[in-house]
Amino acid sequence: MDIGSLLERFAGGDRRALARLITLVENRTPEVPTIMRQLYPRIGRAVLVGLTGPPGAGKSTLGDKLIGAFRAQGKSVAVVAVDPSSPFSGGAVLGDRIRMQEHFLDPGVFIRSLSTRGRHGGLARATREVVHVLDAFGHDVVLVETVGVGQTELDIMALAHTTVVVLVPEAGDTIQVMKAGLLEIADVFVVNKADRDGARRLKNELEVMLHLRPPAAWHVPVLLTEAVANKGIDDLVDKIAAHGATRKAARTAESEASDRVHEWTEILRDELSLRLDRALAGGALSAITTKVATGSSDPYGAALEVFEERDRLLALLAGDGTRR
Ligand SMILES: Nc1nc2c(ncn2[C@@H]2O[C@H](COP(=O)(O)OP(=O)(O)O)[C@@H](O)[C@H]2O)c(=O)[nH]1
Ligand SMILES: [Mg+2]
Incomplete structure (x- = not known):
């Protein structure tokens, strides 16, 4: 079932839709930020x-x-x-x-x-x-x-x-x-x-x-x-x-503002690490991985290499684990 109709059923109070959404979130599916973004106005x-x-x-x-x-x-x-x-x-x-x-x-x-x-x-x-x-x-x-x-x-x-x-x-x-x-x-x-x-x-x-x-x-x-x-x-x-x-x-306006920024940076950090894991699992960095595995690249140099090529980095950030 698509996320849109799932969210619609959720909004209508359907407990099975609630259970489905929890499973998606718990399994860290790539749709999590999209789901959470739509739910956000209802949170709090x-x-x-x-x-x-x-x-x-x-x-x-x-x-x-x-x-x-x-x-x-x-x-x-x-x-x-x-x-x-x-x-x-x-x-x-x-x-x-x-x-x-x-x-x-x-x-x-x-x-x-x-x-x-x-x-x-x-x-x-x-x-x-x-x-x-x-x-x-x-x-x-x-x-x-x-x-x-x-x-x-x-x-x-x-x-x-x-x-x-x-x-x-x-x-x-x-x-x-x-x-x-x-x-x-x-x-x-x-x-x-x-x-x-x-x-x-x-x-x-x-x-x-x-x-x-x-x-x-x-x-x-x-x-x-x-x-x-x-x-x-x-x-x-x-x-x-x-x-x-x-x-x-x-609570003050300042404490709420800083809490919001804190939550955002946590999400960002976690999302970056998830996307990197997905890219690694999807073979997006296989050429560099091989160089590290065979010892022809040192791990520091290989880490820098990931950041040095703009297209590769953009693909990683976009969460596309299949390209390259
Ligand atoms: N004597 C006594 N036993 C209790 C009390 N509250 C819970 N228990 C028992 O302690 C055990 C562990 O309880 P549980 O709620 O599973 O603990 P949890 O691991 O912290 O979730 C169970 O056998 C309960 O029945 C209490 O107020 N007095
Ligand atoms: Mg317990």
């Missing part, structure tokens, strides 16, 4: 909430309860579960799906798992675009779940308006939180499994640590929840809304 209404923290902390359970709470407010909710551990949509994703299935028949809820298989630097951007698509579809809230382990996950969380870091008493001490870079990104801390020993102590430790930081417009709260028992969820929903309001109030 959704509240983007990130859920991160160690595996088993209860992020998915919490996400499930948040869906319930937002639905009770009449809001539509989309969930993106970015799962770095299950390349073949095995255990973890299946578990998430089963847990969230009580919402499966609800047209106000859309759940999607993204696999990280075969993807490296592009995951954060693919996730951003999936979130944009879900936003453009008209969801009021988009929840993104990642395991808080590395730079990619931190990059993904950077797209959230409000980042909720979920910890559990047994996840170790607060030093680990700092090491993982979670202190910097948390807008709200949740100590889940409050039914277990040590929850209150962890909360106190986090609060002490937060107190050592310079005062800011937003004071990062530390909440106790018991996700399985649906306890503490309303408080979390309130804090997400309060943080959103504080964030909105802090």
Whole structure:
């Protein structure tokens, strides 16, 4: 099906068209910029909430309860579960799906798992675009779940308006939180499994640590929840809304302008790297590749050679991986 009619069905609220578009975006097809450009005017209404923290902390359970709470407010909710551990949509994703299935028949809820298989630097951007698509579809809230382990996950969380870091008493001490870079990104801390020993102590430790930081417009709260028992969820929903309001109030014309330029340069950088990969895969640089492979060109000289011939460079930038 062509992109035009797909976008038309998408605009009409067709969930199958939504799923198709997400797949196109997730697979980084060459049409992505064209698709995103058409969706762009619809983007920016959704509240983007990130859920991160160690595996088993209860992020998915919490996400499930948040869906319930937002639905009770009449809001539509989309969930993106970015799962770095299950390349073949095995255990973890299946578990998430089963847990969230009580919402499966609800047209106000859309759940999607993204696999990280075969993807490296592009995951954060693919996730951003999936979130944009879900936003453009008209969801009021988009929840993104990642395991808080590395730079990619931190990059993904950077797209959230409000980042909720979920910890559990047994996840170790607060030093680990700092090491993982979670202190910097948390807008709200949740100590889940409050039914277990040590929850209150962890909360106190986090609060002490937060107190050592310079005062800011937003004071990062530390909440106790018991996700399985649906306890503490309303408080979390309130804090997400309060943080959103504080964030909105802090925005200025300058910060919005710089965010727009930042997004544009990220897209440009990623697009250049995608086009280069496509050109390499399409054999566009095969003559130079051969020279490098046989050692008759040194890698630096060969890199310069790509930039020195104007036509070749233009073909690369145009994303034409077949020519030359
Ligand atoms: N005791 C207890 N277990 C919980 C709580 N919240 C979640 N769990 C359990 O913790 C396990 C991991 O939860 P899950 O949501 O999959 O964690 P995730 O890996 O962070 O998404 C599951 O067996 C949940 O039932 C809680 O508040 N108390
Ligand atoms: Mg999970």
